[in-house]
Amino acid sequence: MHPRTRQRKNASAMKMVGKLVGRFRVCACLTQAQLASQAKVQPETIASIEQGRRPLLPDLARRLDELLDTKKALETAVENMPEVDLIPAWAERYMDLEREALALSWFENQVLPGLLQTENYARAVFRTDVPALSEGEIEERVAARMNRMDILHQTEPPTASFIISEAVLRDRLGGDTVYMEMLRHVRECTEIPGVTIQIMPLGRSTHAGLSGPFILLETPEHQRLAYTETQRGSQLISASGDVSILERKYAMLRTQALNIEETRALLDQLLGE
Structure with a gap:
């Protein structure tokens, strides 16, 4: 199965923590932008965490616990995430x-x-992969690398x-x-x-x-x-x-x-x- 279509095993845990952040934020009568400002992060960071697209990291979890008065609930959730959640x-x-x-x-x-790679160098790197990638997979990975x-x-x-x-x-x-x-x-x-x-x-x-x-x-x-x-x-x-x-x-x-x-x-x- 291609890596981008493989289901992420950690998706449910990330979404659960994100839902907690959203629920605690709403209970505190704060918008995402207001919470982001108080936590000194970008609003997109809070939005991505609440949507389960971005993991909540320990330092930010502790900050949010203090701001939302959640008795270390978020810190505890992050500390007990399945190990796979630490591996993107x-x-x-x-x-x-x-x-x-x-x-x-x-x-x-x-x-x-x-x-620092050129497009041709990146293509050469992906051509050495074992098991061999298809031409479509190689070109998709090269395009993703060039986008960076x-x-x-x-x-x-x-x-x-x-x-x-x-x-x-x-x-x-x-x-x-x-x-x-x-x-x-x-x-x-x-x-x-x-x-x-x-x-x-x-x-x-x-x-x-x-x-x-x-x-x-x-x-x-x-x-x-x-x-x-x-x-x-x-x-x-x-x-x-x-x-x-x-x-x-x-x-x-x-x-x-x-x-x-x-x-x-x-x-x-x-x-x-």
Whole structure:
């Protein structure tokens, strides 16, 4: 079954929590806009939570409990959500957060970060999937990925930092033409205001990212979250202690990677310029 038509196992639990938020809000005689203003979030955030389209995260649950005088009912509901509710189906929840984020910090050691991919590179990535995807599935996924490309060029883009393993830039996914197009694109991205790209060179004796890739983000409400993917799933991390560990890893990775000027020089070298 295609991932976008597969029923989300966590949908009923998310809707239940959303209905609770809506009921408590109405009992407090507040509109969605009024509650959003008091909670210091966007009205769309409250609307999406009440509709079951967006999970209620712990920090916001505690804030709403205080504002609505609900005796920790929402915090308790979030803490006891089924574990699957912490894993967004096919990264849909992460992509919502990515588009709204104030800041993104992305470490990748297997493939170019989605926001830096060209259309042909993305197509080459999806063609390597096992089991093989149909041509229709590949094109649908490529289109969805390309729809994210404007994030770095928005009127108010996020502050974005990328640390990429040199091995990613050595692989020739899709062949030489796709490879050179990808390198030129990454080199151009190093010139985007607010975007920092650093390469983690091969041959290091220490490496803070051996446990795998991850993404850190800061929401408009200044909540810090992390996102990780595995072979068969993905996880949105909101626990402050776990996010802190990944933030410390990222800080160490930035000291171990090439600086901005060295990264540009390596890309120019790979491009033969």
